[in-house]
Amino acid sequence: MEVIAPGEKKDLSGPLPDAYSPRYVEAQWYSWWEKEGFFTPEYGRPSIDAPNPNGNFVMIIPPPNVTGSLHLGHALTNAIEDAITRYHRMKERTTLWVPGCDHAGIAT
Structure with a gap:
């Protein structure tokens, strides 16, 4: 798994896992979602x-x-x-x- 600084957008150009893994996906994306304000109603x-x-x-x-x-x-x-x-x-x-x-x- 590529290490990306928290809050930075992820690079999707590389190979993805064979099966969907919520833990893998959310570990990589959650901090970026929070930084961008996706969980606020006034987005x-x-x-x-x-x-x-x-x-x-x-x-x-x-x-x-x-x-x-x-x-x-x-x-x-x-x-x-x-x-x-x-x-x-x-x-x-x-x-x-x-x-x-x-x-x-x-x-x-």
């Missing part, structure tokens, strides 16, 4: 009070189906909603999507 703005010229994106997590039973479709829906939210965040919009529980306390 791309000087403060939370400043209006975002790129707009806002808010997605409300819908409740489960009428049976109340969780199934594979819930995982698929959450993955799609996560991808859509990340897309809008990459477009530098202020985004809000909080996975967790719906109005009835059912995990979503």
Whole structure:
């Protein structure tokens, strides 16, 4: 594993591991993500009070189906909603999507 100074962008031109390893990937990228402010809701703005010229994106997590039973479709829906939210965040919009529980306390 190449040693990169914390907070510096990583070089991806070399060979990658054969299988995805979250520990390997995050050890190399996490400090850069923090330095760039990717975990702050006001990403791309000087403060939370400043209006975002790129707009806002808010997605409300819908409740489960009428049976109340969780199934594979819930995982698929959450993955799609996560991808859509990340897309809008990459477009530098202020985004809000909080996975967790719906109005009835059912995990979503």
